[in-house]
Amino acid sequence: MEFFDNHKKLFGATFLLFLGLTTLVAILPAIHNQRNNAPLPNAEVLSDDAVKGKAVFIANGCVACHTQQVRNVDMDKTWGSRPSIAADYAGIHRTDIWRNTATLMGTERTGPDLTNIGSRQPSIDWNLVHLYNPRIVVKESIMPAYPWMFTIKEEPAKADVVVNVPEEFLKGKTGKVVATRQALQLVAYLQSLKQTPLPDGRPAPEFLYKRAEKKIAAADGAAQGLDGAALYATNCQSCHQANGEGLKGAFPSLKDSKIVLDDNPEIMVNIIMNGYNGREKEGFPPMPAVGTDNKLSAEEIAAIMNHEKTSWGNSAKQVTPEQIKQIVDAIKVKAN
The missing domain is CATH 1.10.760.10 (Cytochrome c-like domain)
Known part of the structure; x- marks a missing residue:
């Protein structure tokens, strides 16, 4: 009973038990998984702009409406050439020692899945127009517009990326719509989202519950x-x-x-x-x-x-x- 009456021993033992269990149940399995799982051999590393664009993607809450996971059901075939596998996410690492990083797999698909958007829609012009105001290209879109990622210039510089926005969406503003660095970084991240082909000889997982072709x-x-x-x-x-x-x-x-x-x-x-x-x-x-x-x-x-x-x-x-x-x-x- 002396042990239970001594708060130092009690809390010390509790802390050691918690530390031991955390190491056995969480830390060691995580280290094991990281050592034994790797990205696919031909997976491309994100460019500096794409890394910054990913931060913009996270900061603007895009994951609330867009997933990045192609499920192994036939209805998801429109989002990718194959179902997603664990190796697709193996290259995601912690932001730093204190912070984890979002995998961005998402839980709700209000908007289209973005796993393979870099292949489905590689046009930088389309992406910038869509970002400025989604209703320009998809009239029924409920996605919010991001006009603050663009500036209006009467005389754009040669290095500026001009966005072709129809006059009715300029709301009386004159000049040319120019993409900011933030917009270009976000688009760079979206363009980097492409499903990596599986190594030669490895069959792609089958989509389940195939529907009859219309x-x-x-x-x-x-x-x-x-x-x-x-x-x-x-x-x-x-x-x-x-x-x-x-x-x-x-x-x-x-x-x-x-x-x-x-x-x-x-x-x-x-x-x-x-x-x-x-x-x-x-x-x-x-x-x-x-x-x-x-x-x-x-x-x-x-x-x-x-x-x-x-x-x-x-x-x-x-x-x-x-x-x-x-x-x-x-x-x-x-x-x-």
Whole structure:
């Protein structure tokens, strides 16, 4: 009983027990995990700007609405080419000895998952416009705007990054919208978010609960392939808009486009697979290689092209998956 009556011995023993349990249950397993888990071999280290952009991401509470975890269910396939694995997060380390760092996996997906956003939307121009005011590119967006990350200048310097914002969103302000260093760092972080390919020979985990692919029926009842409208909405609509008219001064229109209406699909396929920068003098930013970045199949590309060729008043000759596959194979041969 003397032990329980002596507060020094009692609290000393309690502290030692707590320290021992913490070491056994928390510290040693954490050290073991850190030694035995490593990032994937070809994982890229964040650049200095991306590291600072991650801090901006955290400071603005972006994790409240955006996750960074592709679950192994089929509905998450739109966010990444494979389900996330532990190695995807192995490169995350403590901020310093006193502070841990947020993994940013998130718990609520009010906005899209960002695990692979660097591949899905690599355009710096789109990201900056979206950051200035999301309603410019997605009318139904509930994401808050971040205009304080930009400044208005009458005469931007050569080094300034000018953002093509439509006049109606400037609210009477004159001059050019210029991205601040903070905005550029945040976009650098978003562009760095790309799923690292698994090492050669290692199969990717399967997505569970696969859904049947939606087919579009023709007038005679024959199946005509995948849902081009849905694929367009996923891969193209954020820039070219639901009405196909794009955004003046930012993203070109597909409505009445000579390339879309051309009966020869080669140029259009080449743009989808390799991107395009031929209209920079008109103020349009380079288009990313959507087909390559998003690993679109010939069937998916054909469905998207047919949607664009027959929508918004367009009336052009449709293509077949076989045609697209031949062109894609030819493009790959030229690239090699």
